Amino acid sequence: MHEACLASKQPGSHRYKSAKTERPDIPNLLKREFSVTIPNQVWCGDITYIWSGSRWVYLAVVLDLYSRRVVGWALSNKPDSALTTKALDMAWEQRGRPDGVMFHSDQGVQYGSRKFRQRLWRYRMAQSMSRRGNCWDNAPMERLFRSLKTEWIPATGYMNQNQAQKDISYYLMNYYNRQRPHQANDGVSPVTAENRLKIVSGIC
Template sequence: MVTLCHVFGVHRSSYRYWKNRPEKPDGRRAVLRSQVLELHGISHGSAGARSIATMATRRGYQMGRWLAGRLMKELGLVSCQQPTHRYKRGGHEHVAIPNYLERQFAVTEPNQVWCGDVTYIWTGKRWAYLAVVLDLFARKPVGWAMSFSPDSRLTMKAREMAWETRGKPGGVMFHSDQGSHYTSRQFRQLLWRYQIRQSMSRRGNCWDNSPMERFFRSLKRTNGCRWWVT
């Protein structure tokens, strides 16, 4: 570098000043950074560089995938896309329980029908499972429980909470899918003990328990993928 400065007749101090000069603020880049930050927030942290570039371009801010990736790196943003979830096969004997509810979701008073289901949630390190009991009258949860194992103890906890919260009502029907955590002997015995009639969806038919499907869809859309399990 000393030789080059000598050849071109440039003082070394002038070169050092030029090299260390502060960069001029880039107005366009600042605007794009703000767009990336906003879009990442709107997606609840799930959008990656490709998605952010597409959304920004639709808004009229021309942006490629690689630029979006660089801006995300500058802002310290990462996509929290969930890995693929796979349920383990249950080892319980299959029990045939009729669908007594038959999609009659319009009930006339509280504690007529409770629906139950389990969903999986990515916590950032591992899968957690949320069991919820929904009263069909108000379509609001009356019991819930979380665990790292989707077993009968999880669904029994949620059902116990509903039972206590609602003052131990009688004559309730409990409807769910045919998951092993609902067909297990322990769970069925719990319902029998409290004289709760059990109803089950037909195998592989999510529409038979659509209020629960709708509840979980709304819950995940509201909270995105940011969950903490303590």
């Protein structure tokens, strides 16, 4: 890196507070069991914010834990339940409307809202939530957003929301899913990892 005049864009380390408080009505069913055996067994979701010229926009993503593949996402100027529900709807449709999925998130109000929980009920999904203030309970999502912001998004953000929409779409659905190697997949992309499973198991 020194010879090529390259500098790391990785941010510094942070100290996170540990907490043990669960929601009594939505327990932490996942319990950091991030290694799953088949696709559509556990999905994770989270929201982050991105600068777009004159305001913040909000990105909701749904990740399949099996291969760390992005299966749904949505961008909006409001961080509300409509945003998270739109990302969930995309994931459910793109993955063939699966049954029996566990959906895990933090305790954000968007994921605890009536609108979002009703959608989970309609899709017959079990809901799991991290303990309050404990980001490690949803570590795969934190890692995805860290990669997005350090590897891809310009340091000054985007000029407008349309530019953000187009560029983030390419990163998530093309580069991240189809090209970027992932340590959890033994160094291959999420799509390659899923294709390997199909070959081994005979799944069409």
